[in-house]
Amino acid sequence: QARVKFILNKEDGLSFEFFEAANGQEAISQAALYSPDIILMDIKSDNTFYFDEKAADRVIFFIENHIRHLKGELGGTNFKLEPFQKKIVRDLFGWKYRTTELRRFRTAYICLPRKNGKSTLISAIALYMLLADGEPSAECYVAAGDRSQANIIFEVASGMVRADKQ
Numbered sequence: 222q223a224r225v226k227f228i229l230n231k232e233d234g235l236s237f238e239f240f241e242a243a244n245g246q247e248a249i250s251q252a253a254l255y256s257p258d259i260i261l262m263d264i265k266s267d268n269t270f271y272f273d274e275k276a277a278d279r280v281i282f283f284i285e286n287h288i289r290h291l292k293g294e295l296g297g298t299n300f301k302l303e304p305f306q307k308k309i310v311r312d313l314f315g316w317k318y319r320t321t322e323l324r325r326f327r328t329a330y331i332c333l334p335r336k337n338g339k340s341t342l343i344s345a346i347a348l349y350m351l352l353a354d355g356e357p358s359a360e361c362y363v364a365a366g367d368r369s370q371a372n373i374i375f376e377v378a379s380g381m382v383r384a385d386k387q
């Protein structure tokens with residue numbers, strides 16, 4: 222049986238609490254009671270999944286070589302992922318089912334505080350999936366609280382396409 226170990230960052234920002242749950246769903250339910258700033262999970266399971274380094278690295282390469290910042294002091298420069306962003310991307314695209322080699326995760330719910338590059342990261346992931354994932358006639362959906370929020374992602378992604386010279 223798979224076990225999930227997770228760490229909750231407490232309100233003071235300095236202390237952590239460790240938990241163990243039977244599965245990811247239970248871990249999220251327990252974590253929601255505390256409203257933590259961050260949840261770190263280590264999912265231990267049987268041999269159902271494996272990590273495909275090449276698949277994970279391919280997405281990182283695409284983002285860091287084809288995606289450019291659009292605004293601010295980094296405007297026009299390549300988007301170099303921060304370590305926490307690389308972790309998110311690598312986990313989403315690297316974990317695969319051993320039997321089918323399909324990706325383990327089909328849906329991602331990514332929460333980041335303000336000014337941590339959510340729009341840039343989501344746009345970069347969406348563009349990879351549309352342009353470089355090898356899916357014929359790919360479609361990508363981004364959920365947002367309202368139309369103006371969704372439009373932010375659309376504008377960032379379309380700006381990235383226009384900024385890529387390749």
